[in-house]
Amino acid sequence: MGVRERLARRAAREIRHGMVVNLGIGIPTLVPGFVPPDVQVLFHSESGILGYGGRPRPGLEDPYMINAGGEPVTALPGASYFDSAIAFGMIRRGRLDMTILGALQVSARGDLANWLVPGRRVPGMGGAMELAQKAKRVVVVTTHTARDGEPKILAECSYPLTARAAVDLIITEMAVIEVTPSGLVLREVAAAYTVDQVIAATGAPLRIPPVVDRYGEDEGRA
């Protein structure tokens, strides 16, 4: 199991039975594969469907059926189609229990930057601003550091923001970090890392409570 799958597996544990959940592009799209069958979830997509299911078998893809990431999906019983205005009405109105998003940077206050790398990449925000600002719970899955080793979890984001004070939980290959009103709190450390390693790779103060759980015990070092 690669890093992406391990992040998706840990993120899937945040999902409770009966939730309405939106998944961002990238790693979050792997999450459904790790949700236990007895946990029923309504997956929401900005492309205009609530209640989509897994990828159809090769050759059975429907050209009219995609999620927001452009991947082919199926419809589960109870699904509905609607236009993109309604799709975002659901989000702004707070009817989404959770969104799981990727990140470029997250600040100690939960500010999220995930749509623009100044001078390099300007893909645009898509629906990320609505999701980050309005979902009841915002879970970020991301590598702990950028490719150049720079921390992505920072006292302040340097990239343009997607939303302020939006993120509730950060899941990385090293740790699970909760964003609280008093700052970042380390909740779990991955089996392959130490608390000190997490602190060293994090660009913001990290409160270490007396008990820090481990996660991914069964996996060994990446």
Added chain:
Amino acid sequence: MGVRERLARRAAREIRHGMVVNLGIGIPTLVPGFVPPDVQVLFHSESGILGYGGRPRPGLEDPYMINAGGEPVTALPGASYFDSAIAFGMIRRGRLDMTILGALQVSARGDLANWLVPGRRVPGMGGAMELAQKAKRVVVVTTHTARDGEPKILAECSYPLTARAAVDLIITEMAVIEVTPSGLVLREVAAAYTVDQVIAATGAPLRIPPVVDRYGEDEGRA
């Protein structure tokens, strides 16, 4: 044929093949009965239907099917149902070719008052403001004077307005009057009346062009 029917018949002559038309409550609801069969019209109702047809036969009324006046109607081939927001989007967007409305007062500039009699009746404006302000052509059908004999066509309305500079044509039992940028122009006089009678019953200056048509020649005096 009573006054109401004669007004409706004259108003029906304003409707052209292919128009999208909204009818206000009262006399305007009688208009469809006078539209020739070869003139196809899409009737629009704020209750959320485009393309409604006549009243069903007694006993065949559908409790789910009314026009804006609360009357039972039928659906013609090509009809569509939609919510009231869409119904008014059509109006505000200028997709209605014509509306035929009742009036309490009309001014020389085409101001319309038809929703409130101060101190007496406050029924509310319903959808009249949108219709009067936004339909491409606004035709008013009304008695020429109020029950007390006071003119309803005035230099200025004294009642609260529905919309300013909205009315294009006024059809009464006495005359057909066009609202132009330079004021009211008498276009037709009913068979039973003289031009002088119309002028006397009108509370605003009336331009009398060289040719004034007659209408309702076949009916005799009411």
Added chain:
Amino acid sequence: MDVGMQAATGKVVSLDRALSVITDGVALMYGGFGGVGTPPTLVEGILEKGVRNLTLIGNDAGMPEVGVGPLIVNRRVARLIATHIGSNPVAGELMHRGELEVEFSPQGTLAERIRAGGMGLGGILVDVGLGTVAEKGRQQLAVGGRSYLVEPALVADVAIVYAARADLLGNLVYEKTARNFNPLVAMAGRVTIAEAGEIVPLGALDPETIVTPGVFIDMVVQSRGIKWKWSWE
């Protein structure tokens, strides 16, 4: 109520359970147009429960015996936001006697204000009613060189709608012109209750034809039958 859990376990509840959220003084939004599409079983339940001091938000005042009319006739309503009250003479009398506060809104503007509330917007800009009393109490704003009224979004403590069919997730389809304000109102309640003519299993509704996705609906109650076949009787 945990809406999320309801999503998976079904939202169908008893009338009593639904009525439990409708208490004295709440702002209650309702679907319907001249009574057609106003949920009759819920209105009757509210009346029988004896709830008072309601703020009603909807298209009209119904008729004395139809739609929300009986709530007004029986003095359960302190305030009404509507587009007209012409079909319920009692509403007009109460208004003139100062026993019912009425705020009028142009019909299309009210529809959009309700939708805006349901969509999580702050309001809309509209030019309908400029130069009329509809300007009263409204900010004005110029956008692109044109003037507009700022019409605030409306939400309500509880929204009630009538649907022809509902499934266990609260997905709704309406019938003909009984749709009217219902899909808008359905989105604008802090809690939304749908009264359904028929409650069907998951998968029984064609997902393409669902008008109100169930995510907006908190509770579904079985209708005891419509009773608005009145205007031509």
Added chain:
Amino acid sequence: MDVGMQAATGKVVSLDRALSVITDGVALMYGGFGGVGTPPTLVEGILEKGVRNLTLIGNDAGMPEVGVGPLIVNRRVARLIATHIGSNPVAGELMHRGELEVEFSPQGTLAERIRAGGMGLGGILVDVGLGTVAEKGRQQLAVGGRSYLVEPALVADVAIVYAARADLLGNLVYEKTARNFNPLVAMAGRVTIAEAGEIVPLGALDPETIVTPGVFIDMVVQSRGIKWKWSWE
């Protein structure tokens, strides 16, 4: 074009007739999400006609070979209002070289701006993007003690949509997630052209399931077939 007359006589026209309203410099709004639901026959026609200097308004830049992507790749677009261009790398390159002006809007805000245009509103108030660059160039307004951005409505000279089926009056139904921005865009064109997978007689569409009433549609053209089965190929 007399839209009124079209209403009764049928709106089905040839591709050439439809393309005649799409000329150099027009603002062109399009449905589609990652290319799914963008009318392929119309886009191909626009490309072949050689129209230049377009302003495009829609969700995204498609992919280089999909959706409106080819119009961008072939330098027919001067300006783009969209929510992201991530799936079309050429759009990003052109933007960086200053050859394509791009205005980004949050996705839900863009959807509502387009809808507002289609509904004849002046704009909407939204709090999404407060405290971000989305504030740039926007008026702010307080309503009910809360701050909102004023987002102006969008209309376009021409709007193009893809529908699964259209009838002779232009009533439209969509298919699954190919609906996306299409019903919004359909209302927001000064002229709207619908490309339909199938054109059916009056009465063939259930009036209850029509998503876009034909009154918003000026012309209907027959699709030569969708070609967006790409992302998993």
